[in-house]
Amino acid sequence: MSDRRRKKISIAVDGPAGSGKSTVARRIAVELGLLYIDTGAMYRGITLKALRQGISLHNEAALARLAKETSLEFREMPDGSHHLFMDGEDVSEEIRSMPVNDGVSLVAAVKEVRAALVEKQQNLGARGGVVMDGRDIGTVVLPQAEWKFFLTASPQERARRRWRELKAKGLDVSLAEIEANIANRDEIDSTRKVNPLRPAADALFLDTTEMSIEEVVDWIKKKVGEDKTNVL
Numbered sequence: 001m002s003d004r005r006r007k008k009i010s011i012a013v014d015g016p017a018g019s020g021k022s023t024v025a026r027r028i029a030v031e032l033g034l035l036y037i038d039t040g041a042m043y044r045g046i047t048l049k050a051l052r053q054g055i056s057l058h059n060e061a062a063l064a065r066l067a068k069e070t071s072l073e074f075r076e077m078p079d080g081s082h083h084l085f086m087d088g089e090d091v092s093e094e095i096r097s098m099p100v101n102d103g104v105s106l107v108a109a110v111k112e113v114r115a116a117l118v119e120k121q122q123n124l125g126a127r128g129g130v131v132m133d134g135r136d137i138g139t140v141v142l143p144q145a146e147w148k149f150f151l152t153a154s155p156q157e158r159a160r161r162r163w164r165e166l167k168a169k170g171l172d173v174s175l176a177e178i179e180a181n182i183a184n185r186d187e188i189d190s191t192r193k194v195n196p197l198r199p200a201a202d203a204l205f206l207d208t209t210e211m212s213i214e215e216v217v218d219w220i221k222k223k224v225g226e227d228k229t230n231v232l
């Protein structure tokens, strides 16, 4: 079979908030010519819609309905970045706000919400050629991915990274607020019954506390590049 007809590889990148996974996954996708899919953005989109509609984040039936009926689409912008469009509206900025940060893990713990979004994610990844980041990509969404990475860092470092990111965007948040949010999400994400945050048995684990983004990107590229059977 010629290389052109072989399915392109998929890469799963999982880890907690602030582990660097989104930045790293985006960079890897650009450098390897794969499509980047940010699954967290999808959970954030549903959370935003629920908040806007005044739906309680404890109302599981209403959240499940929202997840099923909402259109979520990633579109490429002229600068090459991908924005999330929810029911046709660009919500990329708003899904990063503190109210969404505070509510998203509750929404993501709902079984039917996960079922609806995992199905959308699997459709996006069905043809291969993706770098997908999240919490359950290696374990549930793309268990067949050729490469699985699990990134982490100390809670203090993860909070500092996220705080710097939000400050750079002009958001007025304190480091203590971010630390509390990250600790709370870590707890809910790793203890929930459905698809909790955990490394797949065959994932490569990397502690990025002392590493720069470049170093992490290079480490992953080296791993992927070492295997000559990969189709990029």
Ligand code: CDP
Binding pocket: 016, 017, 018, 019, 022, 039, 040, 041, 043, 044, 104, 105, 106, 108, 109, 133, 134, 135, 136, 137, 185, 189
């Ligand atoms: O970027 P950050 O790590 O802060 O979060 P994210 O990747 O945008 O994900 C936001 C939240 O969505 C997480 O805290 C999880 O509660 C949930 N999530 C999930 O449950 N499963 C995924 N595959 C992705 C995100």
